[in-house]
Amino acid sequence: xxxxxxxxxxxxxxxxxxxxxxxxxxxxxxxxxxxxxxxxxxxxxxxxxxxxxxxxxxxxxxxxxxxxxxxxxxxxxxxxxxxxxxxxxxxxxxxxxxxxxxxxxxxxxxxxxxxxxxxxxxxxxxxxxxxxxxxxxxxxxxxxxxxxxxxxxxxxxxxxxxxxxxxxxxxxxxxxxxxxxxxxxxxxxxxxxxxxxxxxxxxxxxxxxxxxxxxxxxxxxxxxxxxxxxxxxxxxxxxxxxxxxxxxxxxxxxxxxxxxxxxxxxxxxxxxxxxxxxxxxxxxxxxxxxxxxxxxxxxxxxxxxxxxxxxxxxxxxxxxxxxxxxxxxxxxxxxxxxxxxxxxxxxxxxxxxxxxxxxxxxxxxxxxxxxxxxxxxxxxxxxxxxxxxxxxxxxxxxxxxxxxxxxxxxxxxxxxxxxxxxxxxxxxxxxxxxxxxxxxx
Amino acid sequence: xxxxxxxxxxxxxxxxxxxxxxxxxxxxxxxxxxxxxxxxxxxxxxxxxxxxxxxxxxxxxxxxxxxxxxxxxxxxxxxxxxxxxxxxxxxxxxxxxxxxxxxxxxxxxxxxxxxxxxxxxxxxxxxxxxxxxxxxxxxxxxxxxxxxxxxxxxxxxxxxxxxxxxxxxxxxxxxxxxxxxxxxxxxxxxxxxxxxxxxxxxxxxxxxxxxxxxxxxxxxxxxxxxxxxxxxxxxxxxxxxxxxxxxxxxxxxxxxxxxxxxxxxxxxxxxxxxxxxxxxxxxxxxxxxxxxxxxxxxxxxxxxxxxxxxxxxxxxxxxxxxxxxxxxxxxxxxxxxxxxxxxxxxxxxxxxxxxxxxxxxxxxxxxxxxxxxxxxxxxxxxxxxxxxxxxxxxxxxxxxxxxxxxxxxxxxxxxxxxxxxxxxxxxxxxxxxxxxxxxxx
Numbered sequence: 001x002x003x004x005x006x007x008x009x010x011x012x013x014x015x016x017x018x019x020x021x022x023x024x025x026x027x028x029x030x031x032x033x034x035x036x037x038x039x040x041x042x043x044x045x046x047x048x049x050x051x052x053x054x055x056x057x058x059x060x061x062x063x064x065x066x067x068x069x070x071x072x073x074x075x076x077x078x079x080x081x082x083x084x085x086x087x088x089x090x091x092x093x094x095x096x097x098x099x100x101x102x103x104x105x106x107x108x109x110x111x112x113x114x115x116x117x118x119x120x121x122x123x124x125x126x127x128x129x130x131x132x133x134x135x136x137x138x139x140x141x142x143x144x145x146x147x148x149x150x151x152x153x154x155x156x157x158x159x160x161x162x163x164x165x166x167x168x169x170x171x172x173x174x175x176x177x178x179x180x181x182x183x184x185x186x187x188x189x190x191x192x193x194x195x196x197x198x199x200x201x202x203x204x205x206x207x208x209x210x211x212x213x214x215x216x217x218x219x220x221x222x223x224x225x226x227x228x229x230x231x232x233x234x235x236x237x238x239x240x241x242x243x244x245x246x247x248x249x250x251x252x253x254x255x256x257x258x259x260x261x262x263x264x265x266x267x268x269x270x271x272x273x274x275x276x277x278x279x280x281x282x283x284x285x286x287x288x289x290x291x292x293x294x295x296x297x298x299x300x301x302x303x304x305x306x307x308x309x310x311x312x313x314x315x316x317x318x319x320x321x322x323x324x325x326x327x328x329x330x331x332x333x334x335x336x337x338x339x340x341x342x343x344x345x346x347x348x349x350x351x352x353x354x355x356x357x358x359x360x361x362x363x364x365x366x367x368x369x370x371x372x373x374x375x376x377x378x379x380x381x382x383x384x385x386x387x388x389x390x391x392x393x394x395x396x397x398x399x400x401x402x403x404x405x406x407x408x409x410x411x412x413x414x415x416x417x418x419x420x421x422x423x424x425x426x427x428x429x430x431x432x433x434x435x436x437x438x439x440x441x
Numbered sequence: 442x443x444x445x446x447x448x449x450x451x452x453x454x455x456x457x458x459x460x461x462x463x464x465x466x467x468x469x470x471x472x473x474x475x476x477x478x479x480x481x482x483x484x485x486x487x488x489x490x491x492x493x494x495x496x497x498x499x500x501x502x503x504x505x506x507x508x509x510x511x512x513x514x515x516x517x518x519x520x521x522x523x524x525x526x527x528x529x530x531x532x533x534x535x536x537x538x539x540x541x542x543x544x545x546x547x548x549x550x551x552x553x554x555x556x557x558x559x560x561x562x563x564x565x566x567x568x569x570x571x572x573x574x575x576x577x578x579x580x581x582x583x584x585x586x587x588x589x590x591x592x593x594x595x596x597x598x599x600x601x602x603x604x605x606x607x608x609x610x611x612x613x614x615x616x617x618x619x620x621x622x623x624x625x626x627x628x629x630x631x632x633x634x635x636x637x638x639x640x641x642x643x644x645x646x647x648x649x650x651x652x653x654x655x656x657x658x659x660x661x662x663x664x665x666x667x668x669x670x671x672x673x674x675x676x677x678x679x680x681x682x683x684x685x686x687x688x689x690x691x692x693x694x695x696x697x698x699x700x701x702x703x704x705x706x707x708x709x710x711x712x713x714x715x716x717x718x719x720x721x722x723x724x725x726x727x728x729x730x731x732x733x734x735x736x737x738x739x740x741x742x743x744x745x746x747x748x749x750x751x752x753x754x755x756x757x758x759x760x761x762x763x764x765x766x767x768x769x770x771x772x773x774x775x776x777x778x779x780x781x782x783x784x785x786x787x788x789x790x791x792x793x794x795x796x797x798x799x800x801x802x803x804x805x806x807x808x809x810x811x812x813x814x815x816x817x818x819x820x821x822x823x824x825x826x827x828x829x830x831x832x833x834x835x836x837x838x839x840x841x842x843x844x845x846x847x848x849x850x851x852x853x854x855x856x857x858x859x860x861x862x863x864x865x866x867x868x869x870x871x872x873x874x875x876x877x878x879x880x881x882x
Contacts, residue, residue, distance in 0.1 A: 003671065020671050022636065022835060040591065040639035057636075058835045094806060096835035120830035123637035132638070136594040143581075150481065153577040155663050155846070157865045158599055158623075158646050159612075161872035171600075173623065174613045175660075176652065176869055178876050182599075182614065189865065195463065195498075196564035197573070198481035205599050205646070211617065219616075222596050230444065230461050365535055386865075386873045389561035394463060394499045394537035405596070424598045424630065424827075428617055431602035432827045435619050 001063065007041030009080055012066050019044070019062045019085065020093070022124065023054055025104035035087075036104075037062055038126070044080040045069075048087025056104055057096035057124065063089040106262075112417060116430065123423070130259035131421055134252060135409045139203055141251035142224045142403065145244045146201045151226060154193055156186030156204040162383035164188075164333075169209045171219075182207035185402065190227035191334065191363055192390035194398045199228040203405075211428060215417045216355060218406060219426040227400030234336065234346035234362035237399035238322055241350065241360060242274050244403075245320065252412060263413040268319035268352055275316045278325035278344070282308045298327050306354040320357070324348045333377040334370065336362040336399075350401070353411045360401025367391040442504065448482030450521055453507050460485070460503045460526065461534070463565065464495055466545035476528070477545075478503055479567075485521040486510075489528025497545055498537035498565065504530040547703075553858060557871065564864070571700035572862055575693060576850045580644055582692035583665045583844065586685045587642045592667060595634055597627030597645040603824035605629075605774075610650045612660075623648035626843065631668035632775065632804055633831035635839045640669040644846075652869060656858045657796060659847060660867040668841030675777065675787035675803035678840035679763055682791065682801060683715050685844075686761065693853060704854040709760035709793055716757045719766035720785070723749045739768050747795040761798075765789045774818040775811065777803040777840075791842070794852045801842025808832040 004017035021039035028034075035046045037060070046062050054060060064085040075081030100118060101110065108115065108125045115122050122128050143153065160183045163170045171182040186204050193200045202225045210217040226244070231237060249267045252260070260266065277285070283295045286307050294304055300323065312321035325344040328337045335345040347361035364370050370391050374381060381388060410421040419425035429435055445458035462480035469475075476487045478501070487503050495501060505526040516522030541559060542551065549556065549566045556563050563569050584594065601624045604611045612623040627645050634641045643666045651658040667685070672678060690708045693701070701707065718726070724736045727748050735745055741764065753762035766785040769778045776786040788802035805811050811832050815822055822829060850862040860866035865873055 020837065055835075059636075059837045093837055094808075094832075094835045097808070097833045099834065118830060120633045120636070120827050121834050123634070124834075129637050132595060133593065135596075139594060139596075140584075140588070147581070152574065153580060154573060154864055155576075155580075155646070157661055157867060157872075159648070159661050159867050159872060161874065161876065172615045175872070175876075176650070180872055192561040193564070193864070195500075195561070196570050203644070205596070207600070209617070220598055220600050367535075367538070382874075386561050389559060391535075392538045393540065393562050393565075394535045396461065396500045396534055423595055423634070426598060426600050431598075431600060431616070431621055433602065433823075435602065435616075 003061075005041040006037065006039045006044045006080065009044055009066050009083060009085070013068055013083060014066065016063065016065045016088070017085070019046070019064070021060070023056050023058045023060055023096075026054065026056060035060075035062070035090075037085075042079055043126075044083070044085060045075075045078075046085040046087050048090060051087065051090050052092060054090065054092055055096045056099060057121070058092060059094040059096075061091040061093060062087055063091075112419060113434075116419065116425065117433070119424065119432070127262050130256075130262050131409060131413060131415070132423060134256050134259050134412060135405065135421065137252050137255050138248055138408055138412070139222070139224065139405055141248040142244060143201065143203065144251075145247035146199075146226055149199065149240070149243075151199040151201045151228065152197045154190070154197070154200050154202050156183070156189050156202045156225065158183050158205060158207070162380075164379050164383040169211070171207050171209050184208055185223065186225050187332070187334070187402075188384060188387040190225050190400060191395075191398060192387050194227055194229040195390050195393070195395050198230070199226075201226040213428050215419075216407070216410075217427070218418055218422055219428070221422070222405035224403040224405055225400065226402075227398060229396040229398040231362065231397050231399050234324070234348065234399060237360055237362060237401060238274075238276060238324075238348060241348075241358065241401045241403075245274075245350070246270065248408070260413075263415075265413045267412060269313070269317065270320060271316055271318040274320050274322055274350075275312055275318055276322040276324055276348075277308075279323055279327070280325070280344075282323050285311050298330050302355070305351050305356065309351050309354045312351075320350060320352045322348050322350055324361075333373040333379060334363045336364050346399075348401075350403075352408075353414070355407065355411065356404075357407055357411065358401050358403040360399065362397065362399040365391060365395045365397050446482045447478065447480045447485045447521060450485055450507050450524060450526070454509055454524060455507065457504065457506045457529070458526070460487070460505070462501070464497050464499045464501055464537075467495065467497060476501075476503070476531075478526075483520055484567075485524070485526060486516075486519075487526040487528050489531060492528065492531050493533060495531065495533055496537045497540060498562070499533060500535040500537075502532040502534060503528055504532075553860060554875075557860065557866065558874070560865065560873070568703050571697075571703050572850060572854060572856070573864060575697050575700050575854060576846060576862065578693050578696050579689055579849055579853070580663070580665065580846055582689040583685060583846075584642065584644065585692075586688035587640075587667055590640065590681070590684075592640040592642045592669065593638045595631070595638070595641050595643050597624070597630050597643045597666065599624050599646060599648070603821075605820050605824040610652070612648050612650050625649055626664065627666050628773070628775070628843075629825060629828040631666050631841060632836075632839060633828050635668055635670040636831050636834070636836050639671070640667075642667040654869050656860075657848070657851075658868070659859055659863055660869070662863070663846035665844040665846055666841065667843075668839060670837040670839040672803065672838050672840050675765070675789065675840060678801055678803060678842060679715075679717060679765075679789060682789075682799065682842045682844075686715075686791070687711070689849070701854075704856075706854045708853060710754070710758065711761060712757055712759040715761050715763055715791075716753055716759055717763040717765055717789075718749075720764055720768070721766070723764050726752050739771050743796070746792050746797065750792055750795045753792075761791060761793045763789050763791055765802075774814040774820055775804045777805050787840075789842075791844075793849075794855070796848065796852065797845075798848055798852065799842050799844040801840065803838065803840040806832060806836045806838050 024036040350358040465477040769786040791799040
C-alpha cells in the first residue's frame with residue numbers, strides 16, 4: 001500500500017491509508033491509545049486499541065481509516081484537527097530508545113548546551129526544525145532575487161594560501177607541507193569575477209577563529225555574497241541590497257507563516273525606503289538621544305548599534321537602517337574613499353534589530369589606487385596576486401555586499417543566540433560535541 | 442544616459458545608446474577603428490574614427506547609433522551580426538595594461554598552468570566563462586529538482602572534530618589548541634537530518650588531501666548531496682537520482698545552447714531508463730569484451746570504468762550507467778548489505794562517459810547493526826556521537842547520493858582536466874598561484 005503523507009489526509013476522509021512517520025506523543029487511556037504521528041508535512045492524531053508497545057520518536061507505519069472527529073473534539077490549532085486516523089494496524093519500523101528528556105511538547109525547555117549536545121534529537125522538535133525551514137527559504141530567496149537580476153552563481157573557495165589582512169582570527173590548515181588558511185570572506189574572489197561575469201553571487205562558508213564566546217559569532221558561518229560591476233555610485237549597491245532584502249522578506253512571509261507564528265515573530269517593519277545615514281550622523285543622533293558622546297569614535301559599538309536601530313524604528317518606521325561612510329583607514333584596502341572627504345569611505349553596513357546584518361559598499365577599481373593602498377595598509381602584492389591581475393587589465397566601478405545567513409535567520413525569528421540559527425554551530429568550545437569532553441588538546 | 446546592454450541592441454536600430462563593457466578586439470584600419478565590445482549579455486561590433494587610444498580588455502563606454510550592416514558584412518555567427526554601433530564618443534573607464542597573451546580569439550591556446558596563473562584574465566575569454574555558466578545551471582537545476590520533491594536545503598559544516606574513517610587524505614586544522622579536520626563528505630550530517638526533515642539536500646565543499654596530481658581530483662570540490670527517508674528499497678534512491686540527473690540535463694539543454702556549441706558538446710545520450718548492473722556483472726562483461734579477467738577484483742579500475750561505459754553506450758544506448766552491489770567491506774560502515782548475500786551492499790555508483798559521477802545507496806538504519814559495524818570497521822563510537830544519536834532514537838530506511846559538481850561540468854563539456862571545471866582549482870601544487878613560487882614550505 002502506497003504511503004499517504006499527513007498533509008494529504010484532510011482530503012481523504014473515509015479512506016483507508018498507510019501513514020509513515022515518527023511517533024510524536026502517546027496518550028495511553030487504558031485499552032485505547034492516542035498517538036500523534038508526524039512526518040515532513042504535518043502531524044495527525046491516530047487512535048487505536050490493543051496497539052503494540054511503542055515509544056516516542058519511534059518510526060512507525062499506521063494503516064487506518066481517516067474519520068471526521070466529533071464536533072467537540074475538533075482541534076482548531078491543527079491543520080488536521082478536524083480528523084483522526086482509526087488505526088487498523090501499527091507496524092514498528094524503528095523503535096526509539098528511552099528519550100533523555102520529554103520531546104512531546106511544543107517547546108523544548110532545554111539550556112543551549114543540552115540542546116546542542118542532543119542536536120540529532122532536538123531538531124525533531126517542530127519549533128527547532130522551523131528555524132531551518134526559514135533559513136532554507138532565506139537562502140533560496142537570496143539566490144532567486146539575484147538570478148532575476150542576471151547574477152551568476154559561483155563557488156568561492158574555502159582554502160586560501162595567504163591572509164592578506166593579517167593572521168589574527170584565521171584558521172590554519174596543513175597543506176602538503178605548506179601553510180594554508182580558511183577563508184574569512186570571498187571578497188577578493190567575487191571582485192575579480194566581476195570582469196569575467198559582471199554580476200556574481202555565492203553562498204559560501206566563512207571561517208573565523210573567534211577566540212571568545214559571544215552570542216553573535218560562530219567560527220563557521222554562511223555568507224551570502226553578491227558583487228557587480230558598472231555601478232554609477234555606491235548608492236546602486238544599497239539599492240540592490242535593499243531589493244534583495246525585501247525579496248527575502250516577502251518570500252519568508254509567503255512561505256513561512258506557520259514557522260513565524262511558532263516564534264510569534266513578524267518580519268522587520270520597513271518604511272518606503274530603508275533609511276541611510278552616515279556614521280557621524282548616527283553618532284550625533286546617539287549623542288542627542290542618550291547624552292553618550294560617541295561622536296569621535298571610530299566605529300559603532302554594539303550599544304550604539306542598538307540605539308541607532310531604536311532611532312530608526314521610532315523616527316523612521318524602519319527596523320533596518322544603512323550606516324555609510326565609515327572611516328577609510330578602519331576598513332580593508334579595497335574600500336572606496338569618498339572623494340569629497342577621503343577620511344570616510346563608501347562603505348555601508350546594514351543594521352537590523354540592533355545588530356549588523358551585512359557589510360558592503362563600493363570598491364576601488366583603479367589599479368594604481370589599489371597598489372597605493374596595499375602599500376599604505378602594509379600588505380604584500382604577492383598575497384593578492386590574482387586579485388591585482390583583474391584590476392591591472394581593466395575592471396569597471398564595482399561594489400557588493402555580504403549578508404550573514406545565520407544572523408538574518410536569528411533576527412527574523414528573534415532568537416537570543418546565533419547558535420540556535422546554525423544546525424551544527426562551531427565555536428571555541430564545540431564542534432558538534434564539546435571539545436573538552438572528547439579530546440585532549 | 443542610461444546603459445544599454447549588448448543583448449538589447451538588436452531591437453534598437455537607429456537609436457543612440459550608451460554601451461558599457463570590455464574591449465574584446467581592436468582592428469585598426471588607419472583612421473577607422475573597429476572595436477568589438479563585450480558585456481555580460483554578448484558582443485557587438487562598434488566602428489568609429491579618430492578614437493582615443495585604447496587597449497584590449499579595457500573597460501569603456503561607447504555612445505553611438507545602432508545601424509544595420511550592409512548585406513555583405515552581416516556576420517551570421519553573431520547574435521548582433523546584423524548590426525553595428527557607429528561610435529560618437531568613446532570614454533575610457535579603466536585602461537588595461539599590456540596583455541601577457543592574445544585574448545582576442547575564440548580559443549585561448551594556453552597550457553593549463555598558464556591558464557590558471559592568469560585565472561582572473563583567462564576567465565574573460567568567452568569559452569572559459571562558458572564552463573562556469575554551465576556549472577551555475579547544473580547546481581541550480583540540482584536544487585530545483587529536489588525542491589520540487591519536497592527536499593529541504595541545509596548547510597553542511599566544513600570543520601569537523603574527528604575523522605571516523607581514518608586520517609589519510611584529510612586536511613588538519615588548528616582549532617584553539619585542538620585538532621580539527623576538513624570534511625570529506627557531509628554523509629553523517631545528511632543522514633542524521635533525515636529524522637528531523639525527512640528529505641534534505643546540500644551544496645557543499647568537500648576536502649581531500651589527495652597527495653598526487655591526477656586529471657580528476659581536486660583538493661577542494663563541490664558536492665551535491667541528497668538524502669531521504671522512507672525508501673522502500675535501494676532502487677528508490679536510483680530513481681530519485683535518475684530524476685535529478687535528467688532534470689539537470691534538460692535544464693542545461695534549455696539554457697546552455699550557446700555554451701554547449703562552443704565545446705561542440707552534446708549532453709550524454711540516455712536510454713529510456715539508465716541501465717543498472719551489479720559489480721560482478723560488470724566485471725563479467727568486461728572479461729567477455731576484452732579478455733581481461735577482472736572478475737575477482739574488489740572494485741572497478743579506471744580502465745574498467747571506461748570499458749563498462751563503452752558497453753553501456755554501445756549495447757544499451759546510454760552514456761550513463763549505474764553499478765550496484767559493491768563489496769560491503771570496501772564501503773563505509775553505514776552501507777546496507779544485501780540480505781540475500783551480505784558480501785555485497787546496496788551501494789551504487791553512477792558512471793558517465795568513462796568515470797564516476799556519483800556514489801550513493803541505501804544506508805543502515807538499525808541502531809544495533811550500525812553499532813556492530815562500527816566495531817567491525819574498527820571505529821570509535823565517540824567519533825560519530827551525533828550520528829548515532831539519530832539512529833538510537835528511531836530513523837526510517839534511508840538512502841541518498843552525492844554528485845560531483847566539477848565532474849559533471851567536466852564531462853558534459855568533455856573537458857580533459859577537472860581543473861578546467863573549477864574556477865579556482867586547488868591541488869598539491871596550487872592554491873591560486875603555485876605554492877612553490879610564493880612560499881617556503
